[in-house]
Amino acid sequence: MKSASRHAYGCPLAASRLWYGPGVVNNRGMSDRQTAVASLKPKPRAASRRRSRAGKWRRGWVIAALAVLSAFPLLFHRYVPNSIGNLGSLLETFLPWVGVAIPILGGAALVRRSATAGVALLIPALVWGLMFGHLLIPNRGGGGPSDLRVLSHNVDAANPDPVKTAQELLAADADVVALEEITTADLKIYKAQFAKAYPHVVSRGTVALWSKYPVEESKSVDVGFSWTRALRAEVSTPQGKVAFYVAHLASVRIGTSGFTSNQRNDTIKQLGEQIAAEKLAGVVVMGDFNGTANDRSLAPITSGLRSAQGAAGTGFGFTWPAKFPMARIDHILVRGVVPTKAWVMSPTGSDHRPVVAELRI
Known part of the structure; x- marks a missing residue:
């Protein structure tokens, strides 16, 4: 009896069992079962990051829609009729300025942290670049002697x-x-x-x-x-x-x-x-x-x-x-x-x- 008692009380683990009852208790005061359950729960930071990543694709759909629509005047300006107030010629006179919508919507996408809007903005940016990007190339097609x-x-x-x-x-x-x-x-x-x-x-x-x-x-x-x-x-x-x-x-x-x-x-x-x-x-x-x-x-x-x-x-x-x-x-x-x-x-x-x-x- 003395040896068993000493063995029990001499071992901290055994003492903890006697004190808390069935189940192993760790140094944070949690049983093995509680520790196992806690280990299955996602860490708060990881869950927050996943929610943030998902949110980037769920936010900014209005901005994304406006971005896609801003490409329409560039793509289809020839179809805007002149029969009503010469709207076609008016649009074509200031056509490069349609591209101003891209940085404006880009700023809105950054504020909203919207990945969806960012991807959608690639459409008008690509269209504008194909139409007017060559104008930004220095001395395009020029050079050589002149008379x-x-x-x-x-x-x-x-x-x-x-x-x-x-x-x-x-x-x-x-x-x-x-x-x-x-x-x-x-x-x-x-x-x-x-x-x-x-x-x-x-x-x-x-x-x-x-x-x-x-x-x-x-x-x-x-x-x-x-x-x-x-x-x-x-x-x-x-x-x-x-x-x-x-x-x-x-x-x-x-x-x-x-x-x-x-x-x-x-x-x-x-x-x-x-x-x-x-x-x-x-x-x-x-x-x-x-x-x-x-x-x-x-x-x-x-x-x-x-x-x-x-x-x-x-x-x-x-x-x-x-x-x-x-x-x-x-x-x-x-x-x-x-x-x-x-x-x-x-x-x-x-x-x-x-x-x-x-x-x-």
């Missing part, structure tokens, strides 16, 4: 300082300069400022062209106005004759009736027909078209011509409004010559920015 530098600028009839504008244009050192929206009074100023650098000048109505090289032929181009807003001039460059067209198409309006551009569209058709019939191999079309290359209404002009900015520029080349450009409505389009470089100048005092291109004839 001619040309410049086009809507100088703005309400320009408060045409002398300053003329000086900034002279600093660009272009071989041929096309100006649009020139008043009779301002035309005298530009002629005086350009006289030394450009001995050859042609002016018709509110458009004019200055050249370092001889102008052999010139004429007004009828685009349906009661006054002249377009001209054609043959410039004799050292590499051969090039036909230059300078045009200022009708303005558009955005109001309660929609995107009003019917008059502009009529001028586009008439100018497009004359450019298509041009016999000289080298053609350069410059001016303020009051529309972007994405606008389907400009197809009669842009068809068969290359955009110098699109071929050899960097970025979107937005030109209007000058303080915060949102659309490229001033263009240099070519046929039979190769754009090697193109860019947009800083503001000059006009409500448009000048566009410049270097060409290889």
Whole structure:
């Protein structure tokens, strides 16, 4: 009895059994059965992580739906009709800006920590990248030697300082300069400022062209106005004759009736027909078209011509409004010559920015 008692009380495990009754008790005061059950329960942190991962896919479905919908204007802009307020042309004028929805929705997805929204945003991002990503590539398709530098600028009839504008244009050192929206009074100023650098000048109505090289032929181009807003001039460059067209198409309006551009569209058709019939191999079309290359209404002009900015520029080349450009409505389009470089100048005092291109004839 003494030895059994000593054995029992000498062993802590046996003592604990005698004290607590049947079942082994661990050092935390739990029986073997309780320990086994507790070991089967998931750890709080692991369960929380699993709930968090699952929640990332359950949250943000509204953001995901908006992300998918934001790709629709990019994919199907050609199907938006012009019969109602010219909505199709309005959308296409500002089409690249549809991409602004991507970072906005991306920020919302981060706030919500939504993996579903993040994956959905890949759709509009991919579509936008395929449509406009190439415009962000520096010197895309350009480079190499050039023979001619040309410049086009809507100088703005309400320009408060045409002398300053003329000086900034002279600093660009272009071989041929096309100006649009020139008043009779301002035309005298530009002629005086350009006289030394450009001995050859042609002016018709509110458009004019200055050249370092001889102008052999010139004429007004009828685009349906009661006054002249377009001209054609043959410039004799050292590499051969090039036909230059300078045009200022009708303005558009955005109001309660929609995107009003019917008059502009009529001028586009008439100018497009004359450019298509041009016999000289080298053609350069410059001016303020009051529309972007994405606008389907400009197809009669842009068809068969290359955009110098699109071929050899960097970025979107937005030109209007000058303080915060949102659309490229001033263009240099070519046929039979190769754009090697193109860019947009800083503001000059006009409500448009000048566009410049270097060409290889």
